[in-house]
Amino acid sequence: DTGVSQDPRHKITKRGQNVTFRCDPISEHNRLYWYRQTLGQGPEFLTYFQNEAQLEKSRLLSDRFSAERPKGSFSTLEIQRTEQGDSAMYLCASSLGQPGTGELFFGEGSRLTVL
Amino acid sequence: GESVGLHLPTLSVQEGDNSIINCAYSNSASDYFIWYKQESGKGPQFIIDIRSNMDKRQGQRVTVLLNKTVKHLSLQIAATQPGDSAVYFCAESLDYGNKLVFGAGTILRVKS
Numbered sequence: 001d002t003g004v005s006q007d008p009r010h011k012i013t014k015r016g017q018n019v020t021f022r023c024d025p026i027s028e029h030n031r032l033y034w035y036r037q038t039l040g041q042g043p044e045f046l047t048y049f050q051n052e053a054q055l056e057k058s059r060l061l062s063d064r065f066s067a068e069r070p071k072g073s074f075s076t077l078e079i080q081r082t083e084q085g086d087s088a089m090y091l092c093a094s095s096l097g098q099p100g101t102g103e104l105f106f107g108e109g110s111r112l113t114v115l
Numbered sequence: 116g117e118s119v120g121l122h123l124p125t126l127s128v129q130e131g132d133n134s135i136i137n138c139a140y141s142n143s144a145s146d147y148f149i150w151y152k153q154e155s156g157k158g159p160q161f162i163i164d165i166r167s168n169m170d171k172r173q174g175q176r177v178t179v180l181l182n183k184t185v186k187h188l189s190l191q192i193a194a195t196q197p198g199d200s201a202v203y204f205c206a207e208s209l210d211y212g213n214k215l216v217f218g219a220g221t222i223l224r225v226k227s
Contacts (some may be wrong), residue, residue, distance in 0.1 A: 004158075033214060040123055042204045042217030043159065056214065091158055102147045102208055104215055106158035 002026060004107035006092050012113045013082055020078045021110040025094030032075050033104060034067055035091040036060070043091055049075060050097060082114045123202065125222040134192040136221045138205035143186060145207035149215060150179060150190045152201045159204060162190070192223075200225045 005024045013019050025032045030051050035043035046065070047057045051072035061067075064082075069075040079086055089111050093104040128134045140148065146167040151159035165172045165179045165188075172179050178191040188205050202222050206215040 035217075040220075042206075042220050045214050045216065048214055093158075102149060102164060102213070102215070103161050104149075105161070106151075108156075108158045 004092055004094055004105050006090075006107040006110045008110060009108065010111045010113075012115065014115050015084060016081055018078065018080045019082055019112060020076055021090050021092075021112075023075045023077070023092030023094075023107060025074070025092070026105055027073075029094035029096055029105070030072070031095045031097035032069055033093040033095070034075070034077050035093065035106075037089045037091055037109070038087075046077075079112070082112075084114045087112055087114045123220050123222050125224060127224045127226060128195050130195060130197060130225055130227050132195055134190075134195045134199070134223060134225075136190045136192075136203050136223065138188040138190075138218050138221075140186050140188055140205065140207045140218065141216070142207060142209065143183070145209055145216075147208040148179070148181060148188050149206045149208070150177075150188075151204045151206065151217075152199075153204065153220075154201045162203075195223075195225050197225045197227055199223060 007022045033048040034046040037043045045058050046061050047067050049069040052069050064080045067077045089109040091109045093106045095104050149164040150162040153159045163174045163177050163179050170181050176193045180189045202220045204217050204220045206217045208215050
């Protein structure tokens, strides 16, 4: 499978615990995005990377959230001291990042449930 | 920020009929628009896109119309099939290949 892959697909955790999600983008894509989606809503932008550089972070991204893309390939999204409001689907997407190629390719998402 | 309720608008159509899903976008400076389809438990899947220098683009069974005057986007699906049942999102971007800002979505239900 050469699409965007995310791991784990489902995570159940207790409030206050830390969780980490991993995203492997399409190999030739240099841009990688993280979105969050709650039930009945469209995906909300969290952050994105151009290669290993994190170029933009949403105001939605509190300091409990940190994302990395150390070698410009896979990325991780860590949530520290989880809260029930963090329960959501975390979507990763990648793109070529070239003019005229705006399509983002999404993974299947990592669903987080905070008890 | 987003201020959308939990109840998405729903469009119910008979199999074989044409569907039209509408979207009002927010930023008059947006120059790229895209429609995604999302099935339950899956990530969004690309359908069709359009740049702001166009007002219409056709794909296979789908057409996107853009009206910049009223900041309106529509997705037309011809001969709707049961497999088209999903949530449809429009998204806008300030430049190609940059982050997308998504709308609230519309549920499409196809009746056989």
